[in-house]
Each structure stands twice: as structure tokens, then as C-alpha cells.
Amino acid sequence: MSKITFTNIGQSYDKSPDQDTWALKPISMTLDSGKSYALVGPSGCGKTTILNIISGIVTPFQGSVAFDDVDITKLPTAKRNVALVFQFPTIYKSMTVEENLAFPLVCRKWEAAKIKSRVGEIAEQIGISHKLNRSANKLGADEKQLISLGRGLVRDDVTALLMDEPLTVIDPQLKFELRKKIKQIIAGKDITVVYVTHDQYEAMTFADELLVMSLGKLVQRGTPEDLFERPNSKYVGNFIGSPAMNFFKAEVVDGLAKIGGYTLSSSADLKQVADPYLEFGIRPEHIEVHHGSGDNVVTADFFSHDDLGSTRILNCRFGTGVIKVKVARSFEVPNHGPINLKLPKSNLLAYREGLQVL
Amino acid sequence: MTSKFYKRLFLLPGLLLLIAIIIFPLLFTIRVSMANWNVSHSGLDWAGGANWARMFHDVNFWSSLFRLFYFSFITTTLQYILGFTAAMYAWKGFASRRFFRVLWLVPLMTTPSVMAIVWRSIFREDIGAANGLLSKIGIDPIAWSTQIFPATVTITIAEVWQWTPFMFLILLAGLLSLPKEQFLSAEIDGATPWRTFWSITFPLMAPISIGAIIIRLIEASKIFDSIFNLTSAGPGNSTETPAYYLYTRGLREFQISYGATMGLMYLILAILTLTILGQIFARVSKPRGI
Numbered sequence: 001m002s003k004i005t006f007t008n009i010g011q012s013y014d015k016s017p018d019q020d021t022w023a024l025k026p027i028s029m030t031l032d033s034g035k036s037y038a039l040v041g042p043s044g045c046g047k048t049t050i051l052n053i054i055s056g057i058v059t060p061f062q063g064s065v066a067f068d069d070v071d072i073t074k075l076p077t078a079k080r081n082v083a084l085v086f087q088f089p090t091i092y093k094s095m096t097v098e099e100n101l102a103f104p105l106v107c108r109k110w111e112a113a114k115i116k117s118r119v120g121e122i123a124e125q126i127g128i129s130h131k132l133n134r135s136a137n138k139l140g141a142d143e144k145q146l147i148s149l150g151r152g153l154v155r156d157d158v159t160a161l162l163m164d165e166p167l168t169v170i171d172p173q174l175k176f177e178l179r180k181k182i183k184q185i186i187a188g189k190d191i192t193v194v195y196v197t198h199d200q201y202e203a204m205t206f207a208d209e210l211l212v213m214s215l216g217k218l219v220q221r222g223t224p225e226d227l228f229e230r231p232n233s234k235y236v237g238n239f240i241g242s243p244a245m246n247f248f249k250a251e252v253v254d255g256l257a258k259i260g261g262y263t264l265s266s267s268a269d270l271k272q273v274a275d276p277y278l279e280f281g282i283r284p285e286h287i288e289v290h291h292g293s294g295d296n297v298v299t300a301d302f303f304s305h306d307d308l309g310s311t312r313i314l315n316c317r318f319g320t321g322v323i324k325v326k327v328a329r330s331f332e333v334p335n336h337g338p339i340n341l342k343l344p345k346s347n348l349l350a351y352r353e354g355l356q357v358l
Numbered sequence: 359m360t361s362k363f364y365k366r367l368f369l370l371p372g373l374l375l376l377i378a379i380i381i382f383p384l385l386f387t388i389r390v391s392m393a394n395w396n397v398s399h400s401g402l403d404w405a406g407g408a409n410w411a412r413m414f415h416d417v418n419f420w421s422s423l424f425r426l427f428y429f430s431f432i433t434t435t436l437q438y439i440l441g442f443t444a445a446m447y448a449w450k451g452f453a454s455r456r457f458f459r460v461l462w463l464v465p466l467m468t469t470p471s472v473m474a475i476v477w478r479s480i481f482r483e484d485i486g487a488a489n490g491l492l493s494k495i496g497i498d499p500i501a502w503s504t505q506i507f508p509a510t511v512t513i514t515i516a517e518v519w520q521w522t523p524f525m526f527l528i529l530l531a532g533l534l535s536l537p538k539e540q541f542l543s544a545e546i547d548g549a550t551p552w553r554t555f556w557s558i559t560f561p562l563m564a565p566i567s568i569g570a571i572i573i574r575l576i577e578a579s580k581i582f583d584s585i586f587n588l589t590s591a592g593p594g595n596s597t598e599t600p601a602y603y604l605y606t607r608g609l610r611e612f613q614i615s616y617g618a619t620m621g622l623m624y625l626i627l628a629i630l631t632l633t634i635l636g637q638i639f640a641r642v643s644k645p646r647g648i
């Protein structure tokens with residue numbers, strides 16, 4: 001376990017002086033020891049660059065990275081005591097499962113008996129004890145990925161476990177199982193985990209904290225709840241949650257949002273804001289179908305719905321756009337036409353130029 | 359007209375070509391080996407197994423075969439070791455990779471017989487460069503072409519020089535195609551470069567190595583031009599290989615039928631040897647575990 005500190009780390013692969021083109025814009029942050037973090041964002045947002053800087057595969061263009069306050073910026077990967085799980089399972093094809101798991105210990109010249117018991121222990125944890133003498137190459141992708149993980153955990157000196165989209169090549173039905181398993185395996189250990197993914201579900205179910213990235217910048221960092229309930233930008237509102245957050249433009253008059261003849265109050269202190277034209281966002285999960293009128297209740301035009309299995313999405317026209325409402329399956333779908341929706345004040349967030357107004 | 363007819367019709371050109379270039383010559387050779395076709399007597403008469411019986415008692419043929427085993431085994435092994443070492447260097451980027459690669463291909467681009475003549479001049483006993491260099495460090499001149507062991511060494515050196523680049527090229531291509539993550543993982547697992555080579559690189563290269571070795575063995579078993587130009591099978595017939603012996607009997611002395619017999623025997627042995635070797639290689643390189 002180890003605390004990971006980034007000090008003004010920036011990365012430019014072509015060493016350009018123009019920071020706007022950098023793969024990772026300068027960032028300073030601390031990842032606490034023993035917690036698990038997920039780096040999420042679309043392809044090319046810099047999440048793998050961060051992981052590679054932690055692992056030492058990439059030496060940053062500027063800044064320094066430290067493990068437990070010891071600067072390791074120039075240290076090669078092998079000396080950092082990190083465990084890496086790649087997108088594609090990395091197993092030693094010519095060896096058996098047992099030999100694969102034992103390899104790091106053999107390299108560290110452990111005694112045979114000690115290796116055997118340690119490998120047995122790890123095999124038990126990753127649930128592969130019954131396949132120890134199988135050829136590693138003949139296993140399925142999910143089991144190979146577990147071996148990659150096991151090979152990282154078998155060492156007792158691992159400071160951080162770094163995973164780069166480890167579930168990408170796993171079949172969808174196995175993905176869920178494997179994710180659960182990896183989480184279980186890690187739960188018992190006091191180890192700092194950094195997990196890169198572009199899948200928000202994976203990130204939210206896996207990590208204690210999420211780091212949402214976009215265009216080489218860290219946009220928001222927080223628990224899954226923080227990101228869901230209080231996205232600090234339209235970007236996070238759109239990226240986290242499915243369907244994405246609803247956004248609509250409104251004019252602010254006397255601290256209240258005016259839209260389509262309705263006056264809505266928001267969680268933000270709008271009296272401080274000079275700009276009268278703002279955007280408001282609300283999660284589809286937070287909107288209630290309401291009978292009758294009341295505070296923050298609007299009438300929208302319900303025109304279609306999508307069935308997502310356990311939930312349904314009602315698509316309604318409101319103002320100049322569409323507002324989506326997530327309801328339970330048990331909710332009886334009304335006839336198309338006017339529908340009353342309550343947009344609770346505490347969940348109605350205000351945004352100006354893409355950023356949240358508090 | 360059924361579709362079966364068309365299928366066969368379209369296969370016909372390929373089949374005819376196969377018959378013309380492989381099956382007919384093979385069958386014809388078998389027939390020739392059972393005739394008395396030689397310099398004074400041409401035509402396909404019937405000699406039964408006379409040529410075959412003669413071959414089984416021909417000490418020169420069998421000793422040339424054993425010599426061939428030596429030559430192909432030693433030269434291919436040396437080529438593999440040197441080629442692999444050079445490929446590892448080029449792969450790791452110790453030397454300027456592109457320069458190194460081109461340099462290593464020079465021997466492959468030269469004509470073997472031309473190079474054999476160059477080697478012959480190097481190994482000339484009187485004015486050759488090899489003896490000149492040896493005398494500079496105080497070693498007596500070696501009779502490169504008139505003693506059996508030095509003559510064998512001469513051919514081995516020429517062959518290794520000529521064909522190591524082939525191994526280098528194939529093995530480097532193989533190394534460049536290996537997944538980088540494996541090596542990064544090994545590094546993280548704490549493997550030394552030596553262990554990484556034996557536990558990861560070498561096993562991963564097994565299929566490519568086997569392919570390269572088999573191709574080289576097939577080529578090496580046909581060794582002719584370097585022997586022809588360097589030693590002419592001498593001294594005596596101490597560096598004679600089946601290809602050279604076949605050439606002497608079949609084309610110089612025009613013992614067509616006897617040459618055909620030896621050619622067939624050589625083919626049978628080559629197929630058998632390579633099949634057995636292939637099996638051994640496959641078994642040795644099989645990943646461990648069930």
C-alpha cells in the first residue's frame with residue numbers, strides 16, 4: 001500500500017510547448033493509501049497516460065510523482081513494486097498456472113516450500129486452485145486475467161495495483177462476475193488500486209473514488225454518489241449516469257429560473273449570478289411524475305417511452321427540448337399527452353458555461 | 359452437367375500442373391532407378407533392384423550421408439545460435455537497428471558460388487588471408503584444403519557466414535512480433551534478463567525457431583555450391599555430401615539410373631528425418647501443463 005502523489009505532472013508526447021495540445025495537462029493530486037480509484041473518460045482523455053506515469057511506463061514531460069513522499073519519477077517500472085494488469089491478459093504461455101503464479105517469487109529467490117504455500121493461498125483467493133497444473137495458455141480470457149492479477153498479488157511487497165481496462169476482452173456475461181471477483185479479492189487487502197476504464201458502471205461499482213477525465217484534464221473527483229448527485233460540470237452530468245442528465249436553458253429572474261411560463265427554484269444561489277441566462281440540469285432519476293400542481297411542478301408533453309427492463313424512460317417535450325424521466329417498471333405508462341413532472345429543488349442544479357453554479 | 363463435374367473441371371488445371379512438375383518426374387525417377395540408363399546405354403530397360411542393391415553396398419554414398427548429417431547439424435546449430443544472438447542485439451536496439459539489419463543481409467544477397475571463391479582465396483594455403491593472419495599471431499599455417507578437419511572447418515565457416523543472416527532475419531521478425539506486455543510483466547515480476555530470455559523469449563520464439571531451423575535444415579541438406587567451389591569434395595572425398603556425390607555419379611559420369619536411385623533414397627531419408635525432427639521439436643516446445 002502506498003500513497004501516490006502527483007506534483008504538477010504534465011505529459012506531452014511530442015514535447016510541444018503549447019500546453020493545450022498536451023495529452024495530460026499539468027495536474028497535482030494525491031491518491032490515498034489503501035483506497036481504490038477509477039480513472040474514467042472517453043478514449044484519448046489521458047487516463048491511461050496517468051496510469052502509465054504511475055507505473056513508470058511513461059516518464060512525465062514535467063512534474064514529479066511520489067510513492068509515500070519518495071520521489072520515484074525516474075525509477076523504472078520494475079523497481080516501483082507495482083502490479084500491472086493489462087487490457088489483454090498477460091500470462092506466460094509456456095508455463096502452467098502454478099508456474100505463472102510462482103514466477104515473481106521464483107525471481108525473488110523464495111524457498112520452494114514458501115512459494116508453494118503462497119501460490120496455494122493466492123490460487124485459493126482467485127478461485128483457480130483446481131487448475132494449478134493446467135497449461136495457462138489453455139484457459140479462458142477471464143481466468144487468464146485472474147492469473148495476471150494473481151501474479152501481481154502473490155508478491156507481498158506490492159505498493160499499488162494498476163489495472164488498464166482489464167475487462168475489455170472479457171465476454172459480457174463473464175464481465176460482471178469477474179468484476180465482482182476482482183473487487184472481492186482486493187477488498188481483503190490494504191492496497192492502493194488504480195483502475196482505468198471507459199465504462200462508468202465498471203468504475204462506479206468498483207472504486208471508492210472516481211476521477212473523471214476529459215481532454216487531458218481531471219474534470220471531477222469524488223465518490224460515485226458525489227458524481228451522480230452533484231456533477232460539477234455538464235460534462236460529468238452527461239458522462240455519468242444513464243440516460244445522461246437532462247439540461248435545459250432558462251432565464252433567471254429574482255433568483256428563480258423561468259422557463260416556458262414556469263418558475264422553478266434551484267439548489268443554487270442564483271441571486272449572486274449576474275448572467276441571467278443559465279442552464280439547469282436534473283437527473284432523470286430525480287424527476288417525479290406528479291398529480292396536480294405544486295412547487296417546481298411543470299407540465300410536459302409525454303410522447304414516447306423506452307423499456308430498459310427494470311426501469312422505463314419516459315420521453316417528454318419540455319420547453320425547446322426533451323426531458324427524460326426514469327420510472328420504475330411497476331409504474332403504469334400513461335397515455336401520450338400532457339404529464340405533470342416535479343423537478344425537486346434540491347436536485348435541480350444550475351450551470352454556467354458548462355460549470356456548476358453553487 | 360452436375361456441379362460435381364464443374365468442381366472437378368476447375369480443379370483440373372491445378373492437378374495437371376501438379377502432375378507435370380511433381381508426380382510425373384517422381385514416377386519417372388522411380389522407373390529410371392530400375393533401369394540401366396548410363397553413358398553408353400540410354401533408355402528404359404529393366405534392371406530390377408540392381409541399382410538399389412548397389413547403393414546399399416556403396417560405402418561412399420553412406421559416408422557422404424553421415425557427413426551431411428554433420429554439416430547440416432553443425433552449420434544450422436551455429437547459424438541458429440549466432441542468428442538468434444544477433445537478432446536479440448538488433449531487437450534490443452543496442453546497435454543502430456536499421457544499419458545493423460542491412461549489414462546483416464549482405465551475405466544473403468551475395469551469390470553462394472561467388473562467395474565460395476572469395477572464401478577459397480581467403481583460405482589459400484600459400485597466399486590466403488587466413489594463414490596470413492594466423493602467422494601474425496604466431497600460429498603455423500594450416501593446410502586448409504589438404505587436410506580433412508581444416509577443410510571441414512572451411513566449409514562450415516563459409517556456410518555459417520552465408521546463411522546466418524537468414525536465421526537473423528526470420529528470428530528478428532519473430533522477436534518484433536512478440537507482445538511487449540509479456541516483457542514488461544516479466545520485468546515487474548523481477549526477472550533478470552537471463553531468466554526473461556529462458557523463461558519467456560525463448561519459449562515464445564519456439565514456433566518461429568522451429569520453422570527457421572527446418573527451412574535451414576532442408577536447405578543445408580542440399581549443400582553443394584560451397585563444397586564444389588571450396589574443396590571439390592576433397593581432400594579425397596572427405597567433404598563429399600550426397601548432393602555432390604549424386605552430381606559426380608549422375609551428371610559427370612552419366613550414371614543416370616544410379617543417380618536416380620540415390621536421389622530417391624535421399625528423398626526418403628530427408629522426409630523421414632524431418633518428420634521425426636518435427637515431432638521431437640513439437641514435443642519439446644509444447645507448453646507445460648495439461
